[in-house]
Amino acid sequence: MELTANYFLGLSAALFIIGLMGVLIRRNVLIIFLCVELMTAAVGITFVTFSRETNTLDGQAFALFSIAVAAAEAAVGLALILAMSRRTRSVDIDDFRSLKD
Amino acid sequence: METFGDNWLIVGLMAIAALGMGLLLLGLNLLIGPSRPNKTKGDPYESGVPDVSPVKARFTPRFYMVAMLFVVFDIEAVFIFPWAVAFDALGRYGFLAMLVFLFLLLDGYIYAWKKGALEWV
Amino acid sequence: MDLLNLDLSGPQWGLVWPQLIVFLLAVVLVFADAFIPKHRSFEMLTGISIVGYLLALGALYWQHDKHAATFQGSFRADGLTVFLSLIILVAAIFSVLTSANYLKDYGERVPIGEYYILLAFSVLGALLVSSAGDLITIFVGIELTALATYVLTGYTKRNAQAVEGALKYFLLGIFASAILLYGMAWAYGLSGSTGLDNIRANVGAAVEGQEWFEASVLLALLLLIVGLGFKIAAVPFHMWTPDAYEGAPTPVTAYMSVIPKAAGFAAMIRLLVQGLGPLSEDWRWLIAVLAVLTMMLGNIVALSQRNLKRMLAYSSIAHTGYMMVGLAAYREGTGFGNDLENIIGTRGVSALLYYMLAYVFMNIGAFAVLTWIQARGRGVTLDDVSGLASTDPLPAAAMAVFMVSLMGIPPLIGFYAKYYVILAAMEADMLWLAIAVVLASGISAYFYLRVVAVMYFSSSDVTNTRSVRTPLLNASIILLVIGNLVLGLFSAGIVDLSEDWTNALTVAQTTDGADAAQVTNP
Numbered sequence: 212m213e214l215t216a217n218y219f220l221g222l223s224a225a226l227f228i229i230g231l232m233g234v235l236i237r238r239n240v241l242i243i244f245l246c247v248e249l250m251t252a253a254v255g256i257t258f259v260t261f262s263r264e265t266n267t268l269d270g271q272a273f274a275l276f277s278i279a280v281a282a283a284e285a286a287v288g289l290a291l292i293l294a295m296s297r298r299t300r301s302v303d304i305d306d307f308r309s310l311k312d
Numbered sequence: 313m314e315t316f317g318d319n320w321l322i323v324g325l326m327a328i329a330a331l332g333m334g335l336l337l338l339g340l341n342l343l344i345g346p347s348r349p350n351k352t353k354g355d356p357y358e359s360g361v362p363d364v365s366p367v368k369a370r371f372t373p374r375f376y377m378v379a380m381l382f383v384v385f386d387i388e389a390v391f392i393f394p395w396a397v398a399f400d401a402l403g404r405y406g407f408l409a410m411l412v413f414l415f416l417l418l419d420g421y422i423y424a425w426k427k428g429a430l431e432w433v
Numbered sequence: 434m435d436l437l438n439l440d441l442s443g444p445q446w447g448l449v450w451p452q453l454i455v456f457l458l459a460v461v462l463v464f465a466d467a468f469i470p471k472h473r474s475f476e477m478l479t480g481i482s483i484v485g486y487l488l489a490l491g492a493l494y495w496q497h498d499k500h501a502a503t504f505q506g507s508f509r510a511d512g513l514t515v516f517l518s519l520i521i522l523v524a525a526i527f528s529v530l531t532s533a534n535y536l537k538d539y540g541e542r543v544p545i546g547e548y549y550i551l552l553a554f555s556v557l558g559a560l561l562v563s564s565a566g567d568l569i570t571i572f573v574g575i576e577l578t579a580l581a582t583y584v585l586t587g588y589t590k591r592n593a594q595a596v597e598g599a600l601k602y603f604l605l606g607i608f609a610s611a612i613l614l615y616g617m618a619w620a621y622g623l624s625g626s627t628g629l630d631n632i633r634a635n636v637g638a639a640v641e642g643q644e645w646f647e648a649s650v651l652l653a654l655l656l657l658i659v660g661l662g663f664k665i666a667a668v669p670f671h672m673w674t675p676d677a678y679e680g681a682p683t684p685v686t687a688y689m690s691v692i693p694k695a696a697g698f699a700a701m702i703r704l705l706v707q708g709l710g711p712l713s714e715d716w717r718w719l720i721a722v723l724a725v726l727t728m729m730l731g732n733i734v735a736l737s738q739r740n741l742k743r744m745l746a747y748s749s750i751a752h753t754g755y756m757m758v759g760l761a762a763y764r765e766g767t768g769f770g771n772d773l774e775n776i777i778g779t780r781g782v783s784a785l786l787y788y789m790l791a792y793v794f795m796n797i798g799a800f801a802v803l804t805w806i807q808a809r810g811r812g813v814t815l816d817d818v819s820g821l822a823s824t825d826p827l828p829a830a831a832m833a834v835f836m837v838s839l840m841g842i843p844p845l846i847g848f849y850a851k852y853y854v855i856l857a858a859m860e861a862d863m864l865w866l867a868i869a870v871v872l873a874s875g876i877s878a879y880f881y882l883r884v885v886a887v888m889y890f891s892s893s894d895v896t897n898t899r900s901v902r903t904p905l906l907n908a909s910i911i912l913l914v915i916g917n918l919v920l921g922l923f924s925a926g927i928v929d930l931s932e933d934w935t936n937a938l939t940v941a942q943t944t945d946g947a948d949a950a951q952v953t954n955p
Contacts, residue, residue, distance in 0.1 A: 227615060234608055243604055250611035254618050261622030269627040270618075273569050275390050277614055280576045282387035284607050286380040287580050291587055291600045293376055298593040304604075307597045310676040419463050426467035 219260040226253035240295070240302045244288050251281045377429055388417055445503040448510045450492040451518055452560045458485030459553035466546025478549045479533050479905075485553070486526045493518055500936050506628050507567035512933025513707075516786050517563030517699045524691045524793045525556045530909035531801045532684030538808055538901065543589060551588075552688070555581035559696040562703070568617045568627040571700050575613070575664065578696045579606050582689050586681040598680020605663060605673040613660025619653035620708070629708040637711035654716055657704055658723075664697035667757060668727040671750050678746035683807055686742060687800030690749045691793050698756060698789060702782060706763055707937055713765045721761035721866055728754025728873040735880050741813045744880060745799055748839060751877060752792055758854050758870055759785030762861035779935050780860055784853035786931040787924065791838075791850035794920065798835040798913035802828050805906055810899040818884065820893025829888045831910050838917045840881040841874050846917050849924040 226249060233246030255274040262270030296302050395402065395410050402409075424430055446453070462481060469477050493515060502509040529552070536545050558577025565571040583606060587599030621627050624635035636650060662670040678686045705716055731751030738744035762781030803813050805828050811817045822829035838847035851874060858867040920927065 227611075230611070240600065240604070244607075247604070247607045247611050250608075251614060254611065254614045257615065257618040257622065261618065261625075264622065265625035267625055269569070270621055272394075273572075273617070273621065273627060275394065276569055276573055278390055279387050280573065280610075282383050283576070283580055284610075286384050287583055288603055288607070289376060289380055291583065291596065291603050294587065294590050294596045295593075295600050298596060307600065309594050309597055310601075310679050416460070419460055423463050423467050 216260050216264045219256060223253045223256035223260065226250075226256070238304050240292050240304050243304065244285075244292065248281055248285070251277055251284075374432055381424060381429060385417065385421070388413075444508070445501070448496065448499055448501055448503050449508060449564075451489045451496055451522070452508075452557070452564060454485060454489040454492055455522075455553060455557045455560055458482070458489070459550065459557055461485070462546070462550045462553055466550060469546075475533075475537050475545050478546055479529065482529050482549045482553065483526065486522055486529070486556075490519070490522050490526075493522065497933075502566055505567075506630065507570045508564055509566040509937065510564065511937040512931075512935065513699075513702065513786075513937040514564040516790075516931050516934060517695065518560055520786070520790050520793055521556060521559045521563065521692060521695055523790070524688070524695065524797065525552070527793070527797045527801070527909055527913065528552060528684065528688040528692070530905045530912075531687050531797060531804055532682075533905040534808060534901075534903040535682065535684045535804055535906075539589070548585070548588060551581040551585050555585070555688075555692060559692050559699065562696045563699040565700075565703055566629050568621060568629070568632075568704075568708075571703055572610075572614060572617060575696055575700055576610060578693050579610070579664070582693050585685045586677055586689065588685060589682050592680075594680040595682065596680075598677040601680075602673050602677035609660050609663030609670070611660075612656055612663075616653050616656030616658075616660055619649060619656065620704075623650055623653060629703060632708045633710060636709060650712065651715060654709065654712060655719075657709075658716065658719060661697055661701050661704070662723065665694050665701065665753050665757075666750050667723050667753055668730045668750065671727070671731075671753075674750055675743050675746040678749070679740060679742045683742065683800055683804045683813070686745075687797045687804070690745070690796050690800065694749075694753065695789055695793075698760075698785065701760060702785070702934075703937075705760065706782060710763075710765050710938070713763055717761045717764060720757055721863065724754045724757035724761055724866065725869045726754070727751065727757060728869065729876075732873050732876040732880075735877070738880070739815045741803060741815065741818065741884065742800075744884075745796070745803075748877065748880070749796060751873060752788075752796070752839075754873065755851060755854055755870055756785050756788050756792070758858050758866055759783075759788060761866060762854075762857040762863060764861055779932070780853075781857040782934055783928055783931040784850075784857040786934060787853055787928050788850040790927065790931075791846040791920070794913050794916040795835055795838045795847050798910065798917065799832065799839065801906060801910050801913060802832040802835065805903060805910065808899075808901055808903055808906070815884070815887050816894075819887045819891035821888040824893050824898070828910070831914050832888060833885045834914050834917055836881040836884050840878050844918075844921050846921040846924070849921045853924070853928060 230246040230248075230250035230253060233249070234243050237243055237246065255277055258270040258274040258277070260270075262268060262274075292302065295307065299306050301307075391413065392410070395406065399406070458481070462478060462485075465478060465481060466474065496510050496518075497512075497515045499510045500512070502511075529549070532548065532552075536543065536548055555578050558574045558579075558581065561574030561577065562571055563574075565574060583599055583603040586602050587596045589595045617627075620632055620636075623639065624632040626632060626635065639650070659670065663673075666674040678690065681689060705720075706713075709716065728751045731747045731749075731754060735744050735747035735751065738747060759781045762784070763779070764781075806818065806821070807813060818829075818832070821832070834845065838845035841847045841851040843849075851870060855867045855870050858864070858870065
């Protein structure tokens with residue numbers, strides 16, 4: 212069996228969709244956040260795969276930037292989730308409903 | 313192809329031997345060892361300290377602060393590694409660019425320091 | 434960008450001054466906030482911010498005729514950059530003026546320095562997107578803008594509503610970013626480059642023949658539009674908008690209704706028009722349908738809102754719809770490359786740019802008056818502004834101007850903005866889209882005029898107002914009113930200036946030829 216780029220693209224698409232479903236289904240804010248991180252990481256695989264396929268380095272550089280951005284998101288996100296759970300004593304997104312029509 | 317198969321044979325024999333040895337020792341223990349269980353013996357080993365504590369351990373927010381700073385500053389190394397690998401090729405411009413980058417990190421570090429984010433109170 | 438053939442002679446620093454000044458402003462603010470004693474920080478930091486943005490505006494004038502690209506083509510100083518940067522910097526100055534008194538009033542309870550630092554980084558991110566010639570720059574810029582805005586939304590962290598709005602904004606925002614990133618990955622994979630010019634050339638060439646190839650191009654297109662749709666708050670990706678707008682402190686709402694949206698539209702123009710322009714026949718229908726949905730739903734839901742911040746949130750969704758019409762009116766003929774003769778709808782993008790400038794004056798104005806009212810201890814519902822004209826005639830008059838301008842009545846700036854959008858839609862043979870804009874404006878008249886009617890014809894039952902002095906906020910409101918009254922009359926000149934954006938399609942080839950020539954085929 213030869214490992215072609217399609218397997219890696221398939222892997223990253225699968226991970227991306229697992230993360231996507233997690234965001235849509237789970238109610239725990241931390242899990243939703245982790246699922247988004249999973250989506251970002253999955254895109255990293257796509258970038259590296261395409262980088263190898265097209266013999267360019269742009270994709271690898273982009274993957275590094277996406278990692279750095281994900282770290283910044285993590286710092287901001289954890290701070291917000293912490294501030295919110297202190298107010299409501301909960302991490303369930305259905306409990307956050309002081310704002311609505 | 314011949315040697316390839318042989319290698320797998322060796323690995324398989326190793327696995328069977330390891331599994332067999334484990335099962336043999338457990339079986340012997342069960343057969344000839346005396347069995348007198350009590351509460352203390354059944355507990356997980358915790359260095360002699362009683363292992364009762366609340367399930368939801370609470371951490372001081374200081375941990376989160378340090379964790380956030382760590383995540384951000386740690387990940388910045390991701391840009392330094394490729395730079396270090398290509399250091400020779402990048403020349404003077406690459407060196408100056410990295411200095412600017414490090415200066416920005418230092419800027420953030422000084423800010424965190426002056427705002428007291430690094431103090432453990 | 435081509436990393437295998439890096440040009441190490443260094444960038445042309447002369448091209449990047451406006452953006453560089455805002456960057457230096459952010460760095461200086463970080464140092465200043467760390468070292469200036471607390472009791473003086475308000476005056477110092479406000480002053481530094483305003484001077485910084487004004488300097489950047491000045492440098493922008495100097496940049497406006499450069500038309501060149503540098504940093505391996507990932508930074509572009511073209512007509513689009515200049516006009517978008519103008520919009521963003523004007524919005525930044527009004528944001529500082531609007532929020533200054535609010536912050537001072539909040540006193541010791543909030544860190545003032547952080548506000549200005551986050552504002553500066555957010556503005557920097559938006560400027561980065563508007564001058565981007567590369568997917569990486571667009572992504573990093575969008576994220577820089579968004580991350581700073583999430584924190585600003587939850588800036589008053591003792592207020593549970595602010596944090597809740599920020600958290601919802603954050604979760605949907607990073608979700609959208611992940612989708613956008615995936616779209617960018619596919620765009621890169623199909624063209625073998627992250628440079629917009631190379632994407633334009635390669636995608637155009639690839640689409641010519643193969644059917645399967647087009648399917649994956651469309652996947653990339655769809656992911657990009659969904660990701661950016663969240664950022665500009667287009668229906669059906671608008672769910673975060675009302676909550677985030679209502680939860681955030683009012684001056685922050687003024688800011689976040691303009692600059693992150695401008696960054697989103699900048700990314701859309703760069704990606705769809707400059708990068709994927711050859712596919713315009715594929716994406717503009719999608720944009721047109723989203724535009725109609727967005728303006729209709731935004732206006733209809735706004736009808737039932739009694740909280741003015743929430744009402745303006747839905748109104749800003751509707752205005753996103755009007756702006757998207759400008760994008761939908763962009764069309765390129767068959768064929769690809771940079772043949773400007775092929776492009777029919779360049780006026781669509783000009784109309785979008787002019788609309789965005791008008792929107793800055795109208796929307797920040799409306800939120801500035803709300804900030805003025807809130808500073809005096811009132812709330813932000815319709816009942817709180819009832820009879821405002823009898824107690825505070827000048828703010829009521831200003832609010833009336835902004836409402837009428839948002840509605841689109843001549844000779845105010847909002848009318849001209851809609852006029853150019855409708856004109857562009859008709860030029861692109863999309864009469865139904867023009868009719869939709871007129872219908873949506875008709876619906877919107879009801880809730881905008883209701884605010885005016887309540888202010889002028891209802892009796893005031895609010896008595897316990899505080900008296901505070903808000904000089905900077907007053908100055909901001911006066912300038913915004915003048916802008917609404919006067920800028921419409923100069924609209925022809927401004928639209929001519931925005932027409933310059935078309936050189937975004939040609940710039941890199943003429944000046945930085947070495948970079949653009951290095952096209953690697955997939």
